Amino acid sequence: MSRESWLNAALLLALVVVPGWALWADEPFTITLATRAVIFALAAVGLNIALGMGGLVSLGHAVFFGIGGYAMGILASHAQNYTALMEWPFVIEGTKSMPVIWLVAVAASSCAALVIGLLSLRTSGVYFIMITLAFGQMMYFFAISWPAYGGEDGLSIYVRNGFPGLNTLVPIQFYGICLVWLCIALLLYARLMRSPFGLALNAARQVPARVRAVGLDPRRLQLVALVISGGITGLAGALFADLNRFVSPSMLSWQMSGEIMVFVIIGGVARLFGPVAGAGFYVLLEHLLGGVSEFWQIFLGLFLLAVVLFGKGGLVGMIAGRRRDG
C-alpha cells in the first residue's frame, strides 16, 4: 500500500472514530462539527472533479451548493406550510422526504451546470473564472430579491427532513447519511479517475490539442465533468441546508465558492482524499481558532499561502508525496 493509501485509510478511520467517540462521550456538538466537515468535503469532491481532473477553475460552485440548498428549502417549506409548490397545469406538492429532495437537488444543480458550462466553456483561463463568478453573483442577487422564499432572510425549516427507517434528528444518524454519501462520491471519483472518460478528461486538461488530434472534443468532456461536479456539490448543498435547517442566499455567495475551492486547494488538488483533508482541516481550524479570535481566517490565509507557495499537493501532498497514479 502506498503512503497515500495509508493516509486515505487513516482519514476514513477518523471519520468513523471521531463521531463514535463523541457519541460515547455524549458530545453532540462534535458530531455536528464532523457532519459539517463531511458535507463540505462532499461539496469539495464535486469541485475536485471539475478542478482537479478537468482543470476547470470554477469560482461559481456556490451556485450548485445553493441550488441544492434551495431545493431542500423550497420543497420542505411548502410541505410544512401545506401549500402546493405549483397548482397549474398539474399539482406539485412539497415534500419532507430526503431521497426526493436529493433527487431534485442533483437534477436541478446538474441542469444549472449544463447551462453554465455551455456558456462558460467557450472561454478558458481567467475568463472562465470570471464568467463562473458572474453566474454565481447573478444567482446570489436573484435569491436576495426573490421574496417568495425569504429573500435576504432565507428560509427556515422547523423539523429536519425524514429518511425512511431513520430518525434524522439524532445527530449521529444524520451524520451516517452524510458519511455514506461522501463515501459514494469518493468511490465515484476513484472510478472516474481510472475510467476511459477520466483518461480523456485528464488529457484534455493537460494537452487539449492532443485530445482533438485523436478525435475527441475536449470541451464536451469538460462539460460532462462540470455536470457531474455540479450534481455532487448540489447534493452537498441539500445536506448542508438540512444540517442547519436553514437556507439563505449566503450559500450562493462567492465567498462560499471560495471556501469550497479552499477545501480542495488546502487538501490537495486532484487527490482523492484532498477535499476530505481540506474540509476537515478547515472545520477544525474554524472551531479551534474561532473561539480565540474572530479573525481566525488570518491563520487560514497564512496556511493557504504556505500551501500554494511550498506544497502544491496540499495537505495530502505534504504527507504522502507526489501523486503516483494518473
Place this chain on the structure above:
Amino acid sequence: MAEPVLATHGLSKAFGALQASDGISIDLRPGEIHAIIGPNGAGKSTLIAQICGALAPDIGRVEFLGRDVTRASTEARAARGLARTFQTSALAMEDTVLQNALLGALGASGRPWRFLARADRDASLRTRAEAALEAVGLADLAELRTAELSHGQRRQLEVAVALTLAPKAFVMDEPMAGLGQEGSKRLTGFLDGLRAQAPILLVEHDMDAVFALADRISVLVYGKVIATGSVEEIRRDPRVRDAYLGEEA
C-alpha cells in the same frame, strides 16, 4: 493513377500582410511518402494547421478520402482517419506512456463516455495501445511517467499515439526534430515501412531523412509550392537550389 487520399486545392491563408499560404495544391497518394520542405517561415506549419483543421483557410479546399473536410473540426478529421504528430511533443506529461497510447486507442474507439469501467483493463484498448508502443520500441517503458522520457522517446511516443488511430493518412510535423543521428536513422527505417500501412505527408528539416524516404517532394517558399517532383527532380531543380537547398544539395 490512384485517387489521392488527401489533397488541398488552392489553399490560401493570410495573416495581415503576410501571405502564409498562397494557393497551395498538393496531394498525398496511397502508399507514398510525400515530403514538404522549405526554409523557416515558408508556411509549413500553417499548411499543416489547415490540413488538420486547427486553422481555417481564407480560400481553397481540403479533401480527405474524397470528401470536402475544409469546414470539419480537427476531431472530426481525426475520427475519419487523419492522424498527426506535433512538432513539439503534445503529450500528457503527468500520465504514463501507456496512458498516452490508451488515449489514442480511446479516440479511435470513439467511446469515451464510459465512467465506471477501467481504461487500463479494457482489452481492446490495451491491445491496440500496446501494439503501437511495441512498434516504436517503447513497450518496456509503458509504465513510466511521460515526463521522465528522453526527448527522443517522446518523439517515438508521438508516433505511437498516431499509430493507435490506425489512420488512413499520417501528417507528421518534423518527427525527427532534435533526435540526433542515431535516433533519426532508426525513425527513418520505421517510417519507411509505415507507408505500406498509410501514406505519410512529412514535413521535415532533416534532408538525409527526406531524401532517403520521400517518393515525392514539394518545396514551399513564401507560402507557394515552387516545385513538386521525385527526389532526383528536386535535387536537379535550379529554382530549388536557389531558394533553399543551397550548399546542402
